[in-house]
Amino acid sequence: MTSVQIFDAVRTPRGRGKASVGALAELSPTELAAIPLRALQQRSGLDTAAIGDVVLGCVDPVGGQGGDIARTAALVAGYDQGVPGVQINRFCASGLEACAIAAGKVASGEAGLVVAGGVEMMSRIPMLSSGMPVLADPAIAIAQKSIPQGVAADLIATLRGYSRHDVDMLAVTSQTRAARAWAEGRFARGIVPVTDRNGLLVLDRDEAIRPDADLASIATLKPSFASFAAQMGYDAVAAQKYPGLDAMNYVHHAGNSSQIVDGAAALLLGSREAGAAQGLLPRARIRGLASVGSEPTIMLTGPKAACERALKQAGLGFGDIDLWELNEAFAAVVLYFLEQTGLDAARVNVNGGAIAMGHPLGATGAMILGTLLDELERADRQFGCATLCAATGQAIAMVIERLDGGRK
Numbered sequence: 565m566t567s568v569q570i571f572d573a574v575r576t577p578r579g580r581g582k583a584s585v586g587a588l589a590e591l592s593p594t595e596l597a598a599i600p601l602r603a604l605q606q607r608s609g610l611d612t613a614a615i616g617d618v619v620l621g622c623v624d625p626v627g628g629q630g631g632d633i634a635r636t637a638a639l640v641a642g643y644d645q646g647v648p649g650v651q652i653n654r655f656c657a658s659g660l661e662a663c664a665i666a667a668g669k670v671a672s673g674e675a676g677l678v679v680a681g682g683v684e685m686m687s688r689i690p691m692l693s694s695g696m697p698v699l700a701d702p703a704i705a706i707a708q709k710s711i712p713q714g715v716a717a718d719l720i721a722t723l724r725g726y727s728r729h730d731v732d733m734l735a736v737t738s739q740t741r742a743a744r745a746w747a748e749g750r751f752a753r754g755i756v757p758v759t760d761r762n763g764l765l766v767l768d769r770d771e772a773i774r775p776d777a778d779l780a781s782i783a784t785l786k787p788s789f790a791s792f793a794a795q796m797g798y799d800a801v802a803a804q805k806y807p808g809l810d811a812m813n814y815v816h817h818a819g820n821s822s823q824i825v826d827g828a829a830a831l832l833l834g835s836r837e838a839g840a841a842q843g844l845l846p847r848a849r850i851r852g853l854a855s856v857g858s859e860p861t862i863m864l865t866g867p868k869a870a871c872e873r874a875l876k877q878a879g880l881g882f883g884d885i886d887l888w889e890l891n892e893a894f895a896a897v898v899l900y901f902l903e904q905t906g907l908d909a910a911r912v913n914v915n916g917g918a919i920a921m922g923h924p925l926g927a928t929g930a931m932i933l934g935t936l937l938d939e940l941e942r943a944d945r946q947f948g949c950a951t952l953c954a955a956t957g958q959a960i961a962m963v964i965e966r967l968d969g970g971r972k
Contacts, residue, residue, distance in 0.1 A: 565671040566835045569846035570964065572607060573934030574600045574756050575829035578770045578922040581686035587767040588758060588826040589687040593628040596758075597637035597683035600830035603756040604679060605641070608832070610842055612642070616675025618649035619666045620830075621658025621682030623925035624693040625651050629685060637683070653926070655955040656893060657855070658682050659829060660929025660962055664853045666833045676838030681830035682927035691824070691925065698860075698956055709805045709861045711798040713955060714789040714816055716863045717894035719802050722813040723862075724900060731895035732782050735820035735919050737909075738892055742916025743775035750915055750942060754934045770921040772823045782819035790814035805861040820895040825922025829930035845968070848937050851947070852878030852963040859957050864897045866959025867951040868904045874949065874961040882907065885963070886945035889932040891952040892917035901951075915939060928952065933962060940966040 576599050579588030588596060597620060605612055620634035635649030654661040659682030666680035698710050711719070721731060745751060746769060757768035790812075793799045799812045832844075839846055854873030858866030867890060875881060882905055890901055890912055898917075902909055915935060918928060929952050936948040951961040 566673060568667040568670045568833055568850040569836050569839055570848040570850065570937060571832040571834060571839050571844045571846055572604055573831040573937050574603045574754055575931045575934055576600060576756055576758050576827050577767045578772060578825040578827040578924060579767050580771050581824035581826050581922070583687045586687040586826055587771055590760065590766070593683060593685035593688060594633060594636050594640055596685055596826065596828045597633055598641040599756055599758060600681060600828050601637055601641035601643065601679060604830055604832050608842065608844055612647055613644040614838065614842060615643065615647045615677050615679055617666070617669060617678045618647060619662040619678060619680045620649065620651055621653065621662040621926040621929065622651050623653055623655055623658055623684060624689045624691065625653065626694045627689055629683070629689050633683060654855070654958060654960065656891060656923070656925055657929055657952045657954040657958060657960040658926040659931065660933060660950060660952055660960050661855065663831060663833065663930060663933060664855065664960065664962065667850050667853060670834055677832065677834035679830055679832055681828065681930040683828040684924035684926040685826050686824045686924060687826050709801050711801050711861060713863065713893065714821065715793045715798045715802065716861065717816050717896045718789055718812055718814045719862055720864060720896040720900050721815050722809065723806065724903065726815065726896055726899050728815045730899060731815050731820045732779055734895040734898055735782060736777055736779055738913065738916045738919040739774055739777040741914060742770070742773050742920035745915035746770070746773065750939065754938050772825055772922045773920050777819065785817040785819045787814035788817045788821065802861065816894050816896065820919060822893050822918035822923035825924050827922070827924035827927045827931065829927045829934060831930055831934060847941070848964045848966050850962060851880070851965050853961065855958065855960045857958055863955060863957040864893060864953040865900060866953050866957060867901050867961065870959040870961035871949055871951050874963045878963040880947060880963065885947050885949045886911065887914060887936060887939055887943070887948045888912040889936045889948070889950040891923065891928055891932060892919040893923065893953055895919065897953055929960065937964065
């Protein structure tokens with residue numbers, strides 16, 4: 565199989581996902597998705613006729629995000645009309661899954677170069693707009709013992725004994741690391757500033773970071789899912805699935821859960837030969853990737869298994885990985901991953917994560933892969949792994965190795 569290289573990675577800043585306050589809300593989803601696509605071409609001088617496909621993740625592909633936004637965004641970005649596009653959905657893992665699909669196209673020889681990434685305009689298309697039968701259809705929900713993700717995160721915290729202080733401390737760490745990363749210019753290489761149609765700046769940095777967040781300030785926030793779970797009977801469903809559960813400990817709130825934001829990201833993947841024909845040097849290569857299913861009620865515990873498979877494919881172990889990017893869907897997800905793997909927290913999400921900067925569902929996987937690549941280069945490290953959990957009990961992981969094309 566052909567070795568898959570990563571030639572470049574870009575993303576927009578994340579904007580608050582509320583139409584009344586979000587800086588990116590004035591754009592359409594297609595306009596937003598086209599920004600990183602256009603940036604990839606402009607940064608490299610790439611002949612877009614050489615691109616074999618555009619694969620974009622989008623979790624709620626309806627309304628302005630519907631109608632195969634990948635193909636539409638490619639046209640809006642000015643790509644050659646011969647470039648096809650496809651939208652895919654693996655819930656929160658969609659952006660990284662898009663990269664995995666793109667890698668498969670390259671590895672099989674179907675395409676020499678593929679653009680992959682994702683977009684989510686949560687200020688315009690609210691979460692769950694495309695429906696969620698596993699929660700909404702009683703015939704499915706009862707049989708599967710389905711509960712919402714936030715309740716599942718609190719279930720993990722309850723079963724593993726994570727306190728409110730534990731999850732809040734992780735949230736403060738995320739905010740502190742993200743603020744430091746921006747102050748030190750760690751995101752500069754990958755960020756594409758967003759401008760309006762008149763060329764005026766709309767947003768050039770992640771909008772949701774709270775650099776002044778501390779334990780005292782977030783301690784005042786009330787748990788988000790306690791009353792909701794009781795009213796809907798989800799705590800009882802959790803107890804049915806886990807009979808030894810005495811009572812739920814609701815510890816997650818807006819300050820220690822991923823923020824709702826808008827954003828888009830894209831990476832250019834391909835074979836070394838196809839890149840050389842365009843004058844491109846590879847910054848990294850993909851060493852291993854895997855997607856797994858996991859227990860669907862608790863749903864957020866799959867990243868370790870996905871990483872194990874990806875690492876086995878790469879011929880590496882957990883101790884060989886220099887830097888990790890794990891999507892901070894909820895604080896308990898990170899604490900559980902650290903507990904199960906025994907990893908040093910100093911190597912995981914070193915520049916903060918979705919608790920601080922936000923989680924634009926379909927784009928996040930591609931965003932954290934780009935962040936990982938940039939940080940491997942900045943810190944002069946070799947191996948990195950990006951991983952995300954996803955709804956209904958799924959997870960994905962990708963292992964990359966930094967190459968000489970990324971040396972400064």
